[in-house]
Amino acid sequence: MDYQRFFADKITALQEEGRYRVFAELERHAGQYPHATRYLDDGTEDVVVVWCSNDYLGMGQHPDVRNAMHAAIDETGAGAGGTRNISGTTHYHVLLERELAAWHGKEAALLFTSGYISNEASLSTLAGLMPGCIIFSDELNHASMIAGMRGSKSDKRIFRHNDLEHLEDLLRDAPLDAPKLIVFESVYSMDGDIAPIKEICDLADKYGAMTYLDEVHAVGLYGKHGGGIAEREGLMDRITVIEGTLGKAVGVMGGYIAASATIVDVIRSYASSFIFTTALSPVLAAGALKSVQVLKTAEHLRARHQERSATLKRMFRENGLPVMPSVSHIVPLLVGNAPCCKRASDMLLNDYGIYVQPINYPTVPRGTERLRFTPSPMHTNEMIEHLVEGLNEVWSVHGLERVAA
Numbered sequence: 001m002d003y004q005r006f007f008a009d010k011i012t013a014l015q016e017e018g019r020y021r022v023f024a025e026l027e028r029h030a031g032q033y034p035h036a037t038r039y040l041d042d043g044t045e046d047v048v049v050v051w052c053s054n055d056y057l058g059m060g061q062h063p064d065v066r067n068a069m070h071a072a073i074d075e076t077g078a079g080a081g082g083t084r085n086i087s088g089t090t091h092y093h094v095l096l097e098r099e100l101a102a103w104h105g106k107e108a109a110l111l112f113t114s115g116y117i118s119n120e121a122s123l124s125t126l127a128g129l130m131p132g133c134i135i136f137s138d139e140l141n142h143a144s145m146i147a148g149m150r151g152s153k154s155d156k157r158i159f160r161h162n163d164l165e166h167l168e169d170l171l172r173d174a175p176l177d178a179p180k181l182i183v184f185e186s187v188y189s190m191d192g193d194i195a196p197i198k199e200i201c202d203l204a205d206k207y208g209a210m211t212y213l214d215e216v217h218a219v220g221l222y223g224k225h226g227g228g229i230a231e232r233e234g235l236m237d238r239i240t241v242i243e244g245t246l247g248k249a250v251g252v253m254g255g256y257i258a259a260s261a262t263i264v265d266v267i268r269s270y271a272s273s274f275i276f277t278t279a280l281s282p283v284l285a286a287g288a289l290k291s292v293q294v295l296k297t298a299e300h301l302r303a304r305h306q307e308r309s310a311t312l313k314r315m316f317r318e319n320g321l322p323v324m325p326s327v328s329h330i331v332p333l334l335v336g337n338a339p340c341c342k343r344a345s346d347m348l349l350n351d352y353g354i355y356v357q358p359i360n361y362p363t364v365p366r367g368t369e370r371l372r373f374t375p376s377p378m379h380t381n382e383m384i385e386h387l388v389e390g391l392n393e394v395w396s397v398h399g400l401e402r403v404a405a
């Protein structure tokens with residue numbers, strides 16, 4: 001077999017479908033959020049406005065976060081030096097886990113090297129340890145949750161997105177005495193809609209199921225203290241496991257779960273991708289700790305974030321741009337096919353210095369390819385106007401569909 005040729009053909013297939021991923025090479029500048037320098041292939045540079053960062057509030061550049069990380073690196077050095085079990089549990093990790101547990105009103109929390117790993121490790125362990133466990137999973141759940149559920153080798157029933165009736169049908173059909181785990185997200189990252197958490201918890205109570213909630217796109221952003229949608233809706237105590245990331249609104253890197261002391265202990269004790277990997281750098285833990293502490297009182301940032309998002313959606317609607325029905329800070333604009341989505345993104349980048357990455361299958365279903373905008377508190381009215389001007393031009397040049405304003 002010609003191995004190189006085989007894999008090159010796999011790449012060609014993606015290119016022909018128009019969904020080959022090209023990374024923009026950027027350098028962000030602390031203090032100038034959302035501006036970044038873009039490095040081009042021809043060796044030149046360009047300044048762009050980033051419209052698709054998941055560092056939703058710019059916390060990755062916050063002076064207090066940077067200072068905490070500088071201090072930690074000078075005090076302790078760069079890395080943890082081992083797995084959590086073998087010399088890698090630093091004071092910084094313990095402090096951060098305490099803070100995260102308190103943030104979500106739980107007894108304990110556990111850190112992972114990413115949100116992806118936290119989902120993969122926790123779901124595969126929890127469901128995998130319970131013989132005969134049946135998982136009930138929202139059809140739009142993130143790839144990391146799907147990896148965890150697969151890893152558990154449990155029986156899985158998929159319910160239609162946010163569809164309580166379908167979920168109840170599936171729960172009713174399952175054996176009464178089987179252990180059950182309902183797995184879902186709060187804010188869905190590509191549509192910006194929000195799960196009916198209370199009603200799902202009611203169903204969990206009725207059918208004796210555990211609940212696992214991914215709050216990755218909500219922590220730092222919702223709730224009085226930024227604890228997420230479950231905090232906003234007073235439901236944190238009804239969720240068995242809350243999972244979050246330190247890489248999005250917290251602005252650093254890493255992932256975690258918060259739950260009862262027993263559940264945290266069992267994942268700590270059994271999850272392979274927690275046990276057999278070097279602990280997160282204490283520098284990252286120190287930065288994340290400071291960021292969470294700042295976020296707990298950052299109501300002004302959260303309010304401004306929501307206002308910017310509402311303003312962007314309104315501007316899109318007024319211009320007949322097909323903004324999808326999001327009820328969160330996420331602003332998706334429907335394009336509907338992969339090559340057009342790529343061309344639209346390229347034109348915005350090259351002609352307007354506007355960076356928004358095309359979102360294609362398998363991140364979203366085919367036919368719903370989109371541009372996903374994440375306005376931050378630092379995006380100004382001028383930036384919004386410039387973006388709308390660019391989009392109007394792109395929509396005209398490529399003959400993309402508009403909706404009645």
Ligand SMILES: *Cc1c(COP(=O)(O)O)cnc(C)c1O
Nearest residue numbers: 114115116142189216245247255
């Ligand atoms: C990004 C994301 C994750 C993974 O978090 P990372 O910290 O980036 O690994 C998990 N769940 C959802 C819904 C996400 O969007």
